Amino acid sequence: MPAISPQEVTQLLADWSKGDRSALDKLFPLVDAELRRIARRQMSQERPGHTLQATALVNEAYLKLAGQEGFELQGRAHFFAVCAQVMRHILIDHARAHARDKRGGGAIQVSLNETSAIVGEKAEDFLALDDALRFLERVDPQKGKIVELRYFAGLSIEQTAELLNISPRTVRREWQRSKAWLYRMITEGTADETRPLAKG
Amino acid sequence: MKPDRWRKVDELFEAALERKPQERAAFLDQVCGSDRDLRREVEKMLQFDKQAEDFIQTDVFDVAARLISYPPRPVDTPRKRLAPVTSDSIDDARFIPGDVLADRYRIVGLLGRGGMGEVYRADDLKLKQSVALKFLPQSLTANAAALARFYREVSVARQISHRHVCRVYDIAEYEGQHFISMEFVRGEELSSLLKRIGRLPQDKAVDVARQLCAGLAAVHERGVLHRDLKPANIMLDEHGEVRITDFGIASLEVDQREAMSGTPAYMSPEQLEGQELTAKSDIFSLGLVLYEIFTGKKAFEASTLAELLNLRRSDTTPTSPSQYVPELDPLVERVIFRCLEKDPAKRPASALQVAAALPGGDPLAAALAAGETPSPEMVAAAPKQGGLKPAVAVSLLASVVVLLAIIAFLSRSTMLYRKVPLNKSPEVLRDRASELVKKFGYVAPASDSAYGMGLDREYLNYVHENDPSPSRWNKLSSGQPAAIYFWYRQSLRPFDVSSGAGVSEHTPARDIPGMTTLTLDTLGRLRSFYAVPPPKSSGADSATPDWSLLFSESGLDQAKFQPVTPIWTPPHESTARAAWEGTYPDQPEIKIHVEAAAFEGKPVYFEIFEAWDQPRDPQAYLSRFRERALIIVLLAVFITVMLGSALLAVRNLKLGRGDRKGAFRLAAFVFAIFFLRWLFTSHHVFTIYEALNFISSIQNVLFWAFFLWVVYMAFEPFVRRRWPHRIISWSRLLAGGFRDPLVGRDILIGALFGLGAIVCNLYLANLVPQWLGQLPRIPWFDFPATQLLGIRSFAHAVIQQTFAALLQGFILLFSLLLIYIILRRELVAAFALWLIMAVTLSLTHETAAAVPFASVTAFLVIWLLYRYGLLALISALFFLHLMIFYPITSDLSAWYAGDFVLGLIISLALVGFGFYTSLAGQPLFRGALPDD
Secondary structure (H helix, E strand, O other): OOOOOOOHHHHHHHHHHHOOOHHHHHHHHHHHHHHHHHHHHHHOOOOOOOOOOHHHHEHHHHEEEOOOOOOOOOHHHHHHHHHHHHHHHHHHHHHHOOOOOOOOHOOOOOOOOOOOOOOOOHHHHHHHHHHHHHHHHHHHHHHHHHHHHHHOOOOHHHHHHHHHHOOOHHHHHHHHHHHHHHHHHHHOOOOOOOOOOOOO | OOOHHHHHHHHHHHHHOOOOHHHHHHHHHHHHHHHHHHHHHHHHHHHHHHHHHHHOOOOOHHHHHHHHHOOOEEEEOOOOOOOOOOOHHHHHHHOOOOEOOOOEEEEEEEEEEEOOOEEEEEEEEOOEEEEEEOOOOHHHHHHHHHHHHHHHHHHOOOOOOOOOOOOEEEEEEOOOOEEEEOOOOEEEHHHHHHHHHOOOOOHHHHHHHHHHHHHHHHHHHOOOOOOOOHHHHHEEEEEOOEEEEOOHHHOOOOOOOHHHHHHHHHOOHHHOOOOOOHHHHHHHHHHHHHHOOOHOOOOOOOHHHHHHHHHHHHOOOOOOHHHOOOOOHHHHHHHHHHHOOOOOOOOOOOHHHHHOOOOOHHHHHHHOOOOOOOOOHHHHHOOOOOOOOOHHHHHHHHHHHHHHHHHOOOOOOEEHOOOOOOOOOHHHHHHHHHHHHHHHHOOOOOOOEEEEEEEEEHHHHHHHHHHHOOOOOHHHOOOOOOOEEEEEEEOOOOOOOOOOOOOOOOOOOOOOOOOEEEEOOOOOOEEEEEEEEOOOOOOOOOOOOOOOHHHHOOOOOHHOOOEOOOOOOOOOOEEEEEEEEEEEEOOOOEEEEEEEEOOHHHHHHHEEOOOOOOOOOOHHHOOOHHHHHHHHHHHHHHHHHHHHHHHHHHHHHHHOOOOOOOOHHHHHHHHHHHHHHHHOOOOOOOOOOHHHHHHHHHHHHHHHHHHHHHHHHHHHHHHHHHHHHHHHHHHHHOOOOOOOHHHHHHHHHHHHHHHHHHHHHHHHHHHHHHHOOOOOOOOOOHHHHHOOOHHHHHHHHHHHHHHHHHHHHHHHHHHHHHHHHHHHHHHHHHHHHHHHHHHHHHHHHOOOOHHHHHHHHHHHHHHHHHHHHHHHHHHHHHHOHHHOOOOOOOOOOOOOOHHHHHHHHHHHHHHHHHHHHHHHOOOOOOOOOOOO
16 A cells, blocks of 8 residues: 555545546545454454444544544545545445356355345345435435435445535435435336436 | 503403403403304413413523534524534434424424434324334444344343333334433433532432342343443432433444443443453443442542553552541442442342342342342341340340249149149159069060050040039149050060050050050059060969959959959950949049959959940041141141142242242251151161161151251242241251341240240139130140150150241241231231131130130231241240140159250250340440439
């Protein structure tokens, strides 16, 4: 892993918030590596089935990458947004790999939703969720953002609201409807002319 | 769907969500108008909203972590260096989420993989519950014998229902794979908690330890061993409650080596040696778990298995927990080391004992929590302290002394023996009686004699019914007619005491020639005389006897009597009869009829009849409803109790529940006091009758000892199971804990209540109606000691008093239990028992005015039992019986005061003992007097 100082992480976050897309590209591999490392370490310590705290994981990655002091909330909030995107990428990568592997005969286990009976816990369903989320992002970017932060970064309603600078009430309502839309698209499929292909 | 169409639907969807469900249809009618398609879309969204409730709620990082840690083998991403592929890969899982097994269980996810096999979380589709499914390794399912053992184990394990034990539901088979369905516990394993936070804070640790003990005890109670107790098999559910999982299952390990590779760190020495396991083996494992909970360290730490086994097989003892945690309670360290004894016999006998030994451990609470009956030793060892504060103890003692003084003082206006002139001692009266017998011509030396006191109830009833004056009982002081009288018997041949009943005025029968019986009033005046004439007439002197002797000895003036025709049949043959009518010199209003008879010149019969002396109707027996009802109830209760307790005792013996030691001690005590009573109070003679007397008495003694044993064996276990706190002090006393403060406290409090009950039931019930203007009631005449006088009467009294207190204490406690079993509510049962007792007591009083006092007395007794338990009740009953067995008096110069004084000394000694022990060594006066 290329060495990077906390100051650089801060700078990259600041650049990204000003609209510099290349800053995100530089942040991405750092965060990705750190998240994977932490997750792996956790998994080797705990027996399978032990729940990882999403926010705790991201916090740890953040503190590792950004150092322990001198960070304003905005940087931290952006970092969560980065993490959410990174997590989503990681998951999709693996789900694709698993899906391919399964077609080759191996079984996989992705426990996406323990209580949902209809959305399967298969990699294909996870990919379907990603598809649905892409569609949602296209027609309603705010909903897409909310889902990304809530689901992939494990943020609470209040944290999401703070980050997006909207009221918690809005987040709650949007989140509710997003879930219904995603749920519908996954169970029914998004079979109409605007549906984006899985690999666009 | 086009984006603008989508936005329109979303907008209406949002608006509809804002409205109440019942208003939505109308809303959509209005906004959608004729666009049925739009309306359908929105309705569909509302439908999906309901279903999506729990959608994507889970922690996505969990999923991510899994994916990252266990990547699929052929990965075409550049991150091949990531996690090493382990044999534990989730790809080895037999089932994937969504699979439905046996048409019933839908797999939700893999929870873990133990030494035995995989554990899945699944939904039970039939019962709509989450369950955990534990799959068994193929090595087991292939082995028929092991499988059979496993089924047996499960059949027992599924009966265990305890809040600290994870429930086993069923065992099933799916495509040749066996699995158990168990309760799904939402929570965390103790092992992972300990890994995260190290040791638990001490109070939390004690709490967890206690729950663990309760759960393990419940498992053991069913005869199941856990065999693999370790932090990984202990769950803490979402409420922080302990759940023991996987019990008994470790027994199924078929491959010993595999078993060893499981968790040897938590195995007992005997387990490591491959010896047979007992509950003590689980206790050892429990000790290791406790060690870890309290210190956060493993007792035996080793990096490899071989090292661990070496460590365990050597005599190394674990580091003292207090070295890790200096502030650890020494009790904890002690109990951990006791559990870790190499010799199973030295370990605590049960998980409950472990719980009891923990700080603040209440073995009773632990036993009750485990749904188990505490043993008598545990009851006695309950941590209940009875020490009283000096101020409380002193005021209790003072109240007892004050109550005793009140009781002695009030005896003057209530007690019959305080109203009758009891100036002459029984010894004086006896001498006069034997003089009289000689005077009447029976000079042959008697070889046996007996005497005692009797009561003329008919006289009292007569006055009660016929004399309306408030001072009606004052005339009892003239002594004639006698309410209390003295009787004397003598015989030329020793009395026949073979019945074991001793000698009284009427038994044995007056049937031996030369046997004489006479009664005197308490001032020594003749009341009656009976002699058995010789069997054969001598034909000698048949002159008219000198009746005047009889008159003068009776204190009557024959000149004032009119001869009449005899009407009362003498009990024996006579050759001359006479009768007179007249009055008593002191009480001319009482008409008397005097009968006399003689046989060949010697008087054989003399008796004074008053108006109340009527021939007894042999059929009139039990004519009074109250007496009849009382006796029928008592008999019914007695028979039911006898039969019921015999059956229960047999059952308890079979189940090993009864307190054999306690019951034996109790029976031995009763045997001893009854034997002493017989020895002291029976009429002993130096003839063969004595042997028969002994045999009949022993029968009696044995019966009561055995009866108490049976009753105690029958009911005590139920009390111990439900209300162990009511018999703590009793159990301690029975176990020889005489110096226990709780025993002392209960005796002291019992004394207070017992004396209070006397004041209430005896004095107030009698005196208050009188103070309120009612006619004074018949003085309290229950005075059995009059039958036996001197030291013998005292021995009799104290033994009767003790036994009656014991017996009645048990009867009340066991009645309360029976009523509780029927009514199910403790307070209601206490109320019912109070009602029964109040009614019974009220019936013994002759007047309705006494009902409130009887009720209060009953309340005192029942409340004492309810609040303070058996020993306090027995103590109260012991003191309550002072009034029945002792002549209570404030006139300490009376000849009968000796008994009372002795009884008082014993009572005060007991109270003093209670006072002293209840202080538990506290100084009575702490430090200096308060500063001025």
